[in-house]
Amino acid sequence: MDKLDAPALRSRIESFARAQGISRWDLGAASSSDSSVQVDRGEAKQMKAAQRSSITVRVWNGEGLVGITSTSDLSDAGLQKALSGAQDASAFGNPDDSPAFSPLATAPLQTLEQPLHEPRGILELLTSLKDAERQLLDRHPALTTVPYNGLAERSSERIYLNSDGACRQQQLTTASVYLYARAEQAGRKPRSAGAVRLAYGAASLDIAGCINEAAERTISHLDYAPITTGHYTCVFSPEAFLDLIGAFSSLFNARSVLDGVSLSHKDSLGQSLAVPFLSIVDNGLNTGNIGASSFDGEGTPTRRLSLVEGGVLQNFLHSEATARAFGVAPTGHAGLGAKVSVGPDWFEIGATPGAAGAALGLDRHAASGQNAAPGGGLVLIDSLSALHAGVKASQGSFSLPFDGWLLQGGEARSIDAATVAGDIRTLLNAIVGFEGEAKVTPDGLCPYVWVEGLSITGEA
């Protein structure tokens, strides 16, 4: 990968901006080099590599309005064209909501422990993945193929610069492996499940753990049965609950609040959102967050931010502009744009320290033996699908297909096609408790979460 040269880039941009009469600007630049392989029954199916570079530049015109342009052409002509495009776009900047430089764009950054790994090379990746596929298929005769698989490594770099002298730069290497197996038995529907692992380098990937998890999950779905439609107590896996909270993260998003598309309002801070023992923290700095960014798109340092404590909404995620509108400091969750997007980094979900209820709820549930389901039993929701289609974040509703098991009479049986539906606010107030140690996943840290009274559609 060609390294981005921040001082040289600054010098070029300053020169081109001066020539175009632009005195205030900032930019985000990124470059990356990726290699990935896919295999199919012992053979290489596809091997891919990519070298990418891009830059997004914002300029402020004489009226303080902002324009933006992105380009993958980092030549002099490309940068000049981008500045000119941004200048043109600034004529249509929004005077009611004009971003400014983050006041924290030069604040100290927390040092992240992110070891840089040398790439192993695509042929080594191929050998590893072929071996992983073979080991996975050897686990059970019903495992016939691994139709979705991949082993990838990536080296990347990003920069934030502004005309006031801010300069952020971060280099990163990451690697990932995913194995999604398919199992077939005579006279039965095919079943599938998978697993994924991330690390800072391919040599550090827990491929054995990925194989084990993919095998165990896929095999566990071989013996399946339909579930009767009804209301059930559900236990969300850490991955499933994090997916759900992520899909409804507009609850915590100041941009969405200001745009009127969040279920939260400006005055929702300090109000109850969930059961009094729920804690949700956004913490991109957690060491479990592989590939964490030390700064956001506006150069603001990444930080730990409490969102929900004791069930009460504590803070919103902010960009510079939304923070200014709320009279607070930016939180390090911004993108880079004329209208700056805001998004979460990495959730830590669990019980509020000292709050009663999380364990009591489980005890109460066990003691009552109550379950609204026609046949009784608990539903363990292992993974949710189609969140893009089944979540109406601005309305609070969701209806999502899931993979999971019905736990009944001490046995777990995989559930044939089914969906879980509800309202996120109702769900957050129907949490009974947490079970097990919080698990580190690619999206955050979370234990198993028990929720009462969710609607499951299986066999009508």
Added chain:
Amino acid sequence: MVVTLSPSSAAPLALGDRFDQAWRLPLEGLLGLGSAAGADLVEVFLERTDHLGVLAEQERITSVSPAFGMGAGIRVFRGERDGFVSTNDLSEAGLRRALEQALGMLGLAAPSLASPGPSAFNGLAPLRDFGASKADWLVACPALAEATARLLEGTDRLQRHGAHLQARRGSYARDWQEVLIAASDGTFARDIRLHQSLGLNVLAADGEHRAGAGRRYGSSGRPDQLASWDVDASAQEVCTSAGTMLYSDYVEACQVPVVLANRFGGVIFHEACGHLLETTQVERGTTPFAGKVGELIAHEAVTAIDEGLSDGAFGSLSMDDEGMEPQSTVLIENGVLRRFLSDRAGERRTGHARTGSGRRQSHAFAAASRMRNTYIAAGPHSPEELIASVEKGLYCKAMGGGSVGPTGQFNFAVEEGYLIENGQLTKPVKGATLIGEAKEVMPRISMCANDLELAAGFCGSVSGSIFVTVGQPHIKVDSITVGGR
């Protein structure tokens, strides 16, 4: 034929700002090297893009985001294997480096420039320039001032037609793309593509009641789309939908007959069946329809087509991303499976002949067999006949997104639904999800109406997000699982 790159390979290719005949020699050099290295086929995809996105919210333009891009994707086949490298570096050295990397993936090494050795490559065919007549498309598109004015007109019309509107949005996207494709089988083709899309969305809220509604309109090759947009009718349709759904009850889970409206109702066929008729699924062994050409896989009422030819449709193209002209491909005829959609890789790996369906989001993706304009053909019935035939069921007037899983299970969100009781539409319901498996549902599409229409959409899959249309007339599915509360 033996060809070489020019000796000054470290210098950028100073070939002007368009893809044309000037690229013939350097591309022949690359393809010759790849061929001489032992590749069965080498393909180079060059791309330049010019994107504009505009967003209006309430009474303000809140985002104008231009983006320019360029890059190359180089793919090398050897047997059924392939290596693919993409890069933003269009210099001669950059392209050669990418080729060498792709060859290296397959255990091949590029020969030296000085003595490249013999090659099976016989040079490129004469350039087929589908873009020649489209040179003025970009400048003929609306200026930024016109685009912003139309969107603000849209959000104003939403305000006029709607009630309890908490958020109003209008969006416009213009995607211009110039591509040049060269392959060692002689393929040499250029095209210019223009896609524009317009959308209106609202969120209505009254106390605890909330409803969202939106519509998207898209075209290809029509620079005047924005000017001809009936913004008032669009705003009225969106507001009517949101107003109807605002106070509706959640649907109860059930297994009932369903009537799906035309236009975007076609997403059910796209997701539930169309993806399973792509050779990428045959390669993976994830389609239940592999090996079933000539067999009855759907109700005899169903004929389904995928084509890239409909004038101005979002999924239409003059050539696919592998340089092949599109076809009209009959997928299912009276319930019988006739054909799979295939690309270069699909043809090599599954034996299904190419159909002009090799598509990709950009140079950063290898092409794959993908849908274009995909629809169920019109039938003999009126929409009213379909509804009248249902005693108790669900009418899905507007569909949201959906997806299909690796074992063929699909799901679709219903944005605007109504109960059917005794052959009549009665009360609106929300929160419905249609759930099923393609293999089980296709034989249950028992009636097709005579009102086929297409709708623009985006499809995300293995080769990225691409422009497509879905479509159908009103159709009746005899029984389907409806997820609800």
